[in-house]
Amino acid sequence: MRGWMRKGLALAMAGAALLAGCASPPPPPVVPPASVPPATQSAALVRAALTEWDRWGRLTVDGWPEALPVQAAPENYSSILTYWESVPEGPGVIRRHQDTHDALLAGLTEMLPEGAPPAALPSISLWAYPAWSAAFVSYVMQRAGVPGFVFPPSAAHSTYIDALLAGWASYPEGAPFRPHDPSEYAPRPGDLICADRSSAPLYHWQDKLAEAGQFRPMHCDVVVASGGGVVQAIGGNVLDAVVLRRFPADPAGHALPPPWDKPPFFVVFENRLDSAP
Incomplete structure (x- = not known):
């Protein structure tokens, strides 16, 4: 627990600084492109992701920075618990998080002088x-109405990636997600772009x-x-946040x-939810 506190305090100190060399202006507000009909499941997935991005303060970075331009609000931890509710592993994780939250908050409060305002948690990184990145993807898929037999929710990216690849291998023409080499396919709204974080x-x-x-640790x-x-x-x-990244x-x-020195992209899953039988 003390390690989490140190990490949170360090991020809070660094969060206000911009990464050197990333001085390009922020992108304009992102909206589902007109080329994606608003009633489609692909558009619903985009909207679900945009809704969570908005909830977290529209945090935006270019590429692979080491810190956010601004610190994520600590109260967003409740959203993380919501994401965990969407995966089978979630109940146990939620219980541990709530116990940790309560114990830490109680400890911080005990250290305050009598009459001082309630303690505040130092960082979302707790x-x-x-x-929780795979739980986030699972959550937005559920919010978009994607059935679990099409996209099995999981706490690990590699688990649902295996399922998507198996679905394509068994029925390439009808698979709702089709894998592509990143160098050969241009991603479109509603697709998934994935990197391998393994050593x-x-x-x-x-x-x-x-x-x-x-x-495998993936994202x-x-x-x-x-x-x-x-x-x-x-x-x-x-x-430690929901972030929009702009990849070149x-x-x-x-x-x-x-x-x-960054995890390589190894697959882009073409979203075929609106065309696959």
């Missing part, structure tokens, strides 16, 4: 473990087929807009490879 990462989604069922974001030399995608647990893209719209 709820950063276990990682020995995969660079091609075909390699994940060969190790189905094996856990996926929901693409909400593309064009103008960037792919804009929203993810959870990005620097080539003239054809393909997301460019991340820097050598």
Whole structure:
């Protein structure tokens, strides 16, 4: 618990500083593109991701910074608990988070002088473990009305990635999510763009087929807009918050490879919810 407090305080001190070299102006407000009919499930997924981004204060970064331009509001921890409700592993995680929250708040309050105002939690990072990025994706899928048999909610990205790949392998023409190499497919709103955070990462989604069922630390974001030399995608647990990231893209719209020291993109899942049988 003390380690979480130190991490939270460190992030709070660093959160007000902009990453050097990321001085480009923020993007304009992101809205579901007109090319996506508003009643489609793809548009519903984009709207669900945008709703959570708005809830967290529209935090936006370019690429892969080490800190947010502003600190996420600590009261957003309740949203994290909501995300955990969407996955099978959630109830146990929620109980641990609530116990930790109550114990920490009680300890901070005891250290205050008599008559002082109630203690405030130092940072949202207190709820950063276990990682909740896959729970976030599962939550927005549920909010968009995507059935669990199409996108199985999970606390691990690698689990639902295996399921999406298996669905494509068994029925390529009708799979609701189709895998593509990032260098060969330009992401569109409603797609998922995924990176492998392993120490020995995969660079091609075909390699994940060969190790189905094996856990890997991964991360996926929901693409909400593309064009103008960037792919804009929203993810959870990005620097302990829900964040819109702008990834550089080539003239054809393909997301460019991340820097050598960042997790490589290894798959983009084309969202075919509106066309697959």
